[in-house]
Amino acid sequence: MISQLRQAGTLIGLVLIVVFFTVQLPETFLTARNLINVSQQISMLAVVAFAMTVVMVMTDFDLSVGSMASLAGIVAAVLFTADQPVWLAVVAALAVGVLGGVVNGVLVAVLGILPFVATLGTLTIYSGAAFWISDGKTIFGRDIPKGFSEFARGGVSLDAVGFAGVSLPYMTILALVVLAVVWVTLEHTTYGRRLYAIGGNAEAARLAGVRVRWLRLSAFAITGLGAAVAGLMYASRVASANPTQGAGLMLDAIAAVFLGMTMGKEGEPRALATLVGVLILGILDNGLTQMKVDSYVREMLVGTIVIAAVATSSIGRRA
Amino acid sequence: MISQLRQAGTLIGLVLIVVFFTVQLPETFLTARNLINVSQQISMLAVVAFAMTVVMVMTDFDLSVGSMASLAGIVAAVLFTADQPVWLAVVAALAVGVLGGVVNGVLVAVLGILPFVATLGTLTIYSGAAFWISDGKTIFGRDIPKGFSEFARGGVSLDAVGFAGVSLPYMTILALVVLAVVWVTLEHTTYGRRLYAIGGNAEAARLAGVRVRWLRLSAFAITGLGAAVAGLMYASRVASANPTQGAGLMLDAIAAVFLGMTMGKEGEPRALATLVGVLILGILDNGLTQMKVDSYVREMLVGTIVIAAVATSSIGRRA
């Protein structure tokens, strides 16, 4: 009972936050338009966080997701400036993400370097590469094809289901698709269950014949792919690419996964729980801005809330 | 034999780097003046890295050191603008560092939150606080007393020992003092032994009569103090305080400790090994800039070298 309550604690927190803002901002917060905005605002973070969940299931980390996102955006933009078609640029950017992930995977799974160190190193390398390829410049304006930047502005109209004038952004839909894929993979495939086995007890998994190396390597590749998707979404949203633009995603994504982990029975990460974490961060940002809370105070508040959530859950756990 | 070689690998790497730059920059690299410059440039990173070593011995982390350094600098500067004496401002800044460390310690040791999450949260909070206190502004100029900023410019003349015109900066001396204190504490006191035991197996250490809570808490406080010292050094060096100025220190400090950990018998952090890590990072920065290597390429090179060092050591370890 107490343990159920503890597990639900973070979800209850999210509900409380929503109720609070609904009361404080009766006119504007709980409107279809605002919620759709929020969903679009958090879509990039959500994709990175879902991708991060995949490696964190193995109790690994990927600090390089932000750099990979930036690098993917830059690669696409550089190809745009070379007048390549959108599909080619997108494929190339995704390939770069996978490659970056594979490099991380080799370092961690084959060479046996701690994920924290390995991805700290590749964070620097990928970020250097993004600067180098772009010559340190922000690429924007005419260089970015309309077809690419309009993705972030378009959506599926919800007129038919009774929300006149509101449309569900493609960005939101993409994030939901990524969520669905990650959720099915982690919870309902052999592959995902083995990742949990590695996270729970890598030695036991190895002794039982699980191909730990190969699984870890591929999981890092998946995370790289996710980071690249998020990088492209970001580039599309700001219609430009800049070698530092993904940098802020990493710590937030990790924070979101950790918030979600408070809901796991054994403190394990889960895709849907990560979604709750992302929602908490995104809704706090949206609501506090609307309430005109000073940005510095907002920053402190978000930090405090993350800690409070995790503290509540860990106190329950030890009792 | 092989294991000795592996342990020495990173040290050999440092020697090779020094030899390389000495050959490439025969006139300028291996001069007393340049080495003294390097020692001063790395002194702040060194202090943070030594402080970080203390918690990493327990296999904990402190991601908030950069924010604490910024906050300490801001606190001192704000007191300067209020015309408080230098000693008071310095004491207050150090107290803030200790307090920040104690908060981290309580979250980690008493509430049982993972250090990564706890200090990720406090990173945000302390950084928000630094912005809030300073109103986001850089504090400098006449506000900073000469007595404070001259510390970073002064030094002990080395004329007497045959280096005419060269003086050993106070910053370098302070970093060496911190090194000595951390080294003695970790290697030669029962306190340090117990920290290593906690790193080895916290639950076992607790059952064997180690006061794990109290030790972890105090170790975080020490790290906070170290971060504050570094923040003051930084503020003195740039004769100003800015709410983001410590931000770059955190990842570099962790990278330095990890580089050093490649030299431990079982991969454990040690104070002197951290020094080697700091030297590698600092010397690479200095030498590559002198060789006019593009800053982006430099960034990639540094990342690659860190990974190569760790990879070499971990390959040796598994054989």
Add this chain to the structure above:
Amino acid sequence: ETVAVITPFLAQPGTQAYVQAFQEDAATRGWEVNVIDTAGDMAAVISRIEDAVTQKVDAIVVNVDPAQVQAGLQTAADAGIPVIGMDAGADPLIVTNITSNGYAMAAETSVYVANRIEGKGKVVMFVFDAFPPVQIRGVVADAIFANFPDIEVLDRITPDVQDGGIADSRAKMEAVLAANPEPGSIAAVWAAWDQPALGALQAIEAAGRTGEGIVIVGMDANPQARDAIAQGGNFEASMAQDFVGIGKAAAEATARAMAKEEIKSKVTYVPTVLVTKANAAP
């Protein structure tokens, strides 16, 4: 009326100055101002514009390149909320952009350097191409130095700006000084903003090479730079943007936009001044 000021760069002293001037001016007009800093995150600027639109503010002031926040500007345009650029860029969706002429500023400081060193010698440049307004300064300086056959650009350094730029610029300059030990081998330092110029100055002072006549110029003339220039050392000149003027002009433009007045010019330049020892006293 309610006005949202959204910027990713509030940590920059220049941004702070015009945001503050804007706030002061707004206070006299009785507006409620909500200043939002996204700490460098561009996508968050879009998000916060959307939030401001949801809140139905009366006007939005932005401080980023409009090309990067088109999605947000479109949302505001759809809601009929005017967006004013404060040191941003020109764009059809922006009522008007109040700024300094970055090209002219860079030309003025680089020509100052060229003239001071009589068209010959080695120059160290500090640039930052990732940020468009600073990038154009570098481009202009490159062109001008290239036009002097006896000026050689010794190094084009991008310092680490995470810490504000002073400390890393100093370390980089110390390395350059170490690599060029002969007196007179470096004629000048041209910095695209003030922090690297201050770092270079500290490096030169620490190396005891203040007597070589190395000319340092910066840009933005922030108070710390003014102090240094006033002392009459190597740091000789910087360009003062009229931040207060920008803030006031932006407030004026905002008032006119909210009153539905038509503003013809998409860009409004606020004059800049070259600051030297003669006029450095703050």
Add this chain to the structure above:
Amino acid sequence: MAEPLEFSAMTKRYGAATVLSDVSLRLSPGRVHALMGENGAGKSTLIKLLAGVVPADSMLVRQGARTLPLRSAADAHAAGFRVIHQELNIVPQLSVAENILLGQPIPQRFGLLVHWAELARRARAALAELGVSHMDVRRQAGGLGTGDRMLVKIAAALVQDAGQTACLYVLDEPTAALNGAEAEKLFAVIGRLKQQGAAILYVSHRMAEVMDICDDVTVLRNGRHILTTEIAQTSRDQIIHAMTGRDVADAYPPRRTPLGDAVVCAAEGVSTARLTGLTFTLRQGEILGVAGLAGAGQGDVLSLFLGSVRPTAGKAVLSGGVLPTSPAQAWARGVAHVPQERRSEGLMMRMGVRANALLPHLTGVIARKGPERRRVADLSAAVNLKAAGPEQSLWQLSGGNQQKVMFARAMAGQPKLLLLGEPTRGIDVGARFEIYKLIRALADGGCGVLLSSTDLPELLGLCDRILVLQAGRQATILSPDGMAPADLLGALQAAPLALETT
């Protein structure tokens, strides 16, 4: 029936140390083959080689005329080998069913998704094979107790693959974590597997069960093959002699001094979160056994006096004073502790013998290496530790030697009260009696001992009295005089309700 498996020329070196040297082994279908040896003789290493999880320096495996490649765990599984490794290995985040099928093809639907119902069915079938039905296979395995975890691991080895029959089962100290009743169930299963024609390789330090259930025995000493024979052709003494190279006095050391009068510790109607009605007094020099089935609450009896569990009712004292409130206080007051789970609760695996042995005994501010080294050298000699030196890392020691380090730690402070949780789990016969002598010597010197164990002969041989727990209640305190292990097991199992009514 399958042909015999022949393993030959098995050699394994770690750096300069040769851990296995040219060992051969022949395993016949339908026979249980015991692999015996002192701690560190190389038994687990041999098993890791044939399980394909550690690469051999040389090894030849033949089944009849076929040569089997064993380069990975998957190879070993394909060859029909099922292995239960020595250390307890479950994955807490996964369900019991997933743990049982860990590493094997998981039943799927649409060739993609896990078929949960089928998975649960197969896991239940594997448990049923063991005669276990009390476990919910869908629940996360993290909540299981020690014994249940072992049952899950055993079930994992038994689970049937469609179209795949196992020809060899390898069990590395499976009973070390089982109580008597659970062990009996396991022996029944082994009997059935034997009848089905499988070969079984069995490692245990419990001589009695080896003599009981095994058909053949191979003895290793220092990584070399010493002896292979039929159990019927040999004797317990001969095996022990082959293992140790000497004669071992295998009698429980008798008490040499009378019990003291002073009370070391006592409890009066004490309850904890998992225990009620604890009432006893322990006198100086007395060894009090604490016995119960898995989960009966033995752990809490020890934890109470270590200060890591608080009483919720009743009164307990330690050397006349109140209970310690933390392990640190307990050690400072002369309590020493050998934890039940040495890996998770006792050892710092990546640190050396010195750091591990002296941890509770550090005093003062400055730590001095020289005196510490000398002290550890003395302690190592006292517990007969097989290690390369005071700085050797614990993960490089065999399981039994790790346990001896725990003893060295407990002895170092001249304890007044010794708390022992499964003190000889995984310890070889030779060393086992050394440890009994150590315990006896401490008791003779006036130290009170609380000994919790699942090894019933050990309880009967060593203890002055045995406190019996049933499902979290103290049932009775027995005198071991004249009792046989079966009697004691009966006392542990007696239904608590029946007892209450009497």
